Amino acid sequence: MFKPLKGLLVLDFSQFLSGPSAALRLADMGARVIKVERPDGGDLCRRLYISNLELDGDSTLFHSINRNKESVSTNLKDPADLQFVRKLIEKADVMIQNFRPGVMEKIGLSYVTVKEWNPLLVYGTITGYGQNGPWKNKPGQDLLVQSLSGLAWLNGDADQPPVPFGLAVADMMAGGHLVQGILACLVRRGITGQGGLVEVSLLESTLDFQFEVLTTHLNDGGKAPQRSSVNSAHAYLGAPYGIYETKDGFISLAMGSVTELGELLACGPLAAYADPASWFAERDEIKAHLRDHLKQGNTAHWLGILEPAGYWCSDVLTWQRLLEHEAFKELQMTQHVKRDNGAELITTRCPIRIDGEIYQSAIGSPKIGEHNDKIKQEFGGVVRE
Structure with missing residues (x-):
């Protein structure tokens, strides 16, 4: 070529x-x-x-x-x-x-x-x-x-x-x-x-x-970003954004409706957070509910509920599991190189x-x-x- x-x-x-x-x-x-x-x-x-x-x-x-x-x-x-x-x-x-x-x-x-x-x-x-x-x-x-x-x-x-x-x-x-x-x-x-x-x-x-978060900071009166005290993943994003432990591993949850998530997971306490403004204002409380709830089931169980519903989530892979996955193999991301x-x-x-x-x-x-x-x-x- x-x-x-x-x-x-x-x-x-x-x-x-x-x-x-x-x-x-x-x-x-x-x-x-x-x-x-x-x-x-x-x-x-x-x-x-x-x-x-x-x-x-x-x-x-x-x-x-x-x-x-x-x-x-x-x-x-x-x-x-x-x-x-x-x-x-x-x-x-x-x-x-x-x-x-x-x-x-x-x-x-x-x-x-x-x-x-x-x-x-x-x-x-x-x-x-x-x-x-x-x-x-x-x-x-x-x-x-x-x-x-x-x-x-x-x-x-x-x-x-x-x-x-x-x-x-x-x-x-x-x-x-x-x-x-x-x-x-x-x-x-x-x-x-x-x-x-x-x-x-x-x-x-x-x-x-850091342009995304620096821009927010520079236009927010110099207010310091607040890291979550529970499974922090992004200082400026509300719940449920983060990685959570399950019974046999971990699951990551990205942006999405907290109330919809509560319904999908049958996590009753999340119904109290119907106002989207609370998803940041009460971020730690929401994430604490999720932290305790998600430990009760396996990762595959939660993914089997959330993925068909189109909720943004994923497994959290180790390198060993990643390298064995068909999605990784399809990319052909590795190569063999050698000296003379x-x-x-x-x-x-x-x-x-x-x-x-x-x-x-x-x-x-x-x-x-x-x-x-x-x-x-x-x-x-x-x-x-």
Whole structure:
């Protein structure tokens, strides 16, 4: 198949998760991505373990976000290597970096510098908190951004401390936003013939992630959101919104009429809440009734009542149950990727379909400098082993 970004060259100078995830998505859609790494250890994510599991000397985290890329190892402090990197940049369509503000300027690879070498270049950069301001030099780490952005404060029940997400959501949101900006700039380049600078930060992406509730807060006289003390799931939504324990598992209930729910479940106390305004004002009391009632039956029993009636609800699956479900298998969301030496990993595929096509690639993540010789011959110059 002809993928939409085929023919584009992307240089990925980034490390950890946010920048590499953006480069990964561009690779998924057909771009050629060359990862530019230090010879001594490469991307620090190679040794960043989210479990004790590794494959062929690198963490599974690294493998999952650096598949389908090439790697060239260069010492950016070495004049010869820097000269070779310039040759790469002169030929590139996109360059991605996520160093702290000022680092690329010291190396001599800032946008102001490289756009003189290649006016067509789209230069993407991710910072933790922006290029300016009192936080610009703080570590751009996901948990810290969740904490500073107010995101963690929204999670959990009212009597709980702030609860962070179980995922690196700031990194992934910023990576997605960078891809959007890069693609927009490439479209503009096709019209104007000029490249451009795309800037995102973990903080801005996490603030945008909260646009719905922040907008409500900003237009509600600054009133603080109120987390429910019973099965909180959304600070601004009334009952029954939440996840409830059943006799053998859990069930999630989304938006819907509380009185209709009471009738369907034969939960008598809910009949007292006929006024929709009470579904938020008396949210905790309603949810407490549901909490106690739903424990009396199995999840399948409740679903068998609610789903035929069109009430918004679902089972709450573990990964094991999800992976075994026919609905998951139908998506074909996993793929096998491997290195040239046979080391193999099961991972997810690109979630985007274009013209009905599922985009997969069996190419695994590269070893440090694995493609040095190939890239040296193609672009010319010194490449450190």
